[in-house]
Amino acid sequence: MASALINVPATARRGDIIEIKTLMSHIMETGFRHTVTGEAIPRNIITNFTCRYNGDEVFRADLFPAFSANPFISFFTVATESGKFEFQWIGDNGFQETASASITVT
Amino acid sequence: MAESDRTTRRQFLATAGGAALGAVSLVHVGPVHATPDTMKAAIRDIVNGAAVRPGKVKLDVPPLVENGNTVPLTVTVTSPMSDADHVVSIHIFNEKNPQPNVGNFYISPRAGRAQIAMRIRLADTQTLTAIAKLSDGSFWSATADVVVTLAACTEEAT
């Protein structure tokens, strides 16, 4: 069970610059830690994040172990038309989660 | 004091998060960490020989953070964000985490505003660098110094 907290304004005027905030639950295990017996704890992080707006990529990020657990990213985009934002997180061990949010642009 | 503080911070970041693993106790083995030199090398990989000029970029991070596990950071680049003149990407680096890269962010004129925010881990008191690539191929940068303090009453018994 992985939860994502997405914040996109429900409505905006055409041309408004809107802020999008995303929070994804993930341990972000760095891969640099060891157990007392000396075994390396394998890296388990989210490596990529993308946001599409009605199908077009408007934001993309590469993440490294220096990102905090439960990664938070915020960014901006111009509200152009009503429709859907789709978010995707990809990571180690086949991690893949998606979320979406809709917006009405007037 | 500075020297031993550093060791402590590294150990601390290495053990932080152990709770998520339940009963597994954690120790940090080996001095694997980025240095100002590995950070320079990581920056070279991104800029590919181009000059990096100071300016246009603003790196906001609290000068004194309460816990290195979750440090809020905002990068803002002064840019009209038009088709002809905009920010293409933003890259963040650190000197003293185990690895020099923090994140790469790709934007376009559709962003409207060249500003991103995130939360990062800092293993130690150090300098951070943010670099922006503009649509004309130029690179601009800003740096910020962060002092990381140690949390009290943690789960480490010693």
Place this chain on the structure above:
Amino acid sequence: MKRLRNISLSLLAVIAFTSLIEAAEIAPGERRSGASFMSVETQAMQNDATANPGMLGVLDGEVLWTRKPAAGRACADCHGDASSMRGVAVRYPAFDDKLNRPVDLEQRVNLCRVDHQQLPPLADESRDLLALTALIGRQSQGMPIETGADSRLQAFIDKGRDAFMRRQGQLNLACTNCHDDNWDKRLAGSAITQAHPTGYPVYRLEWQGLGSLKRRLRNCMIGVRTQPYSADAPEMVELELYLMSRARGMASETPAVRP
């Protein structure tokens, strides 16, 4: 580790010394939430519900609230919408009629699991238990803490208060030495604070996740090098009860963020 430990030990020595002159308990008007000692950045993280990482636990809680067990009923089937829990968390720990003793919110949730859902109790500090208590706690966000109004609790509150005042551990420090007498000072970079449990479960940056008040108390017990109580020890509930009643009237912040 050595150097910093020396620093904190010498600070502790100062605390132990100055507290020979016992200060009074904190006057109601002087009480301050732990949030007010945090940096503006950490306060902003707590106050923005769209950026507070503790809200991920609340979201998980919403899923669990409506999840039907293989046999039996979901929390929602008996209790309705989670908003029916408004005002509940601010009364806990509360007196349980059947057990004839106080139970904290985690124990209350597990009573429902066992008595009403025929499910095994959720483990202490498990993700699901934290998620459900975060969801229930969130319903009372902003409401004043009421714990302790029930007179049957008084004897237990008194025991918790005794524990708070008692010197213990290798450092021979009582909770009160730090949290009543020295809350305006700092310890190895951290504000000591008044120890009001106004936001549990909290997202502690140190933990990189949600944790209960019991986990927080165990951290302070380890801090004074004493053997921490187990989660189900009656002493643990008494201490939680004293702390919550000591914060009576203060606003609930669940899910709070702490360093």
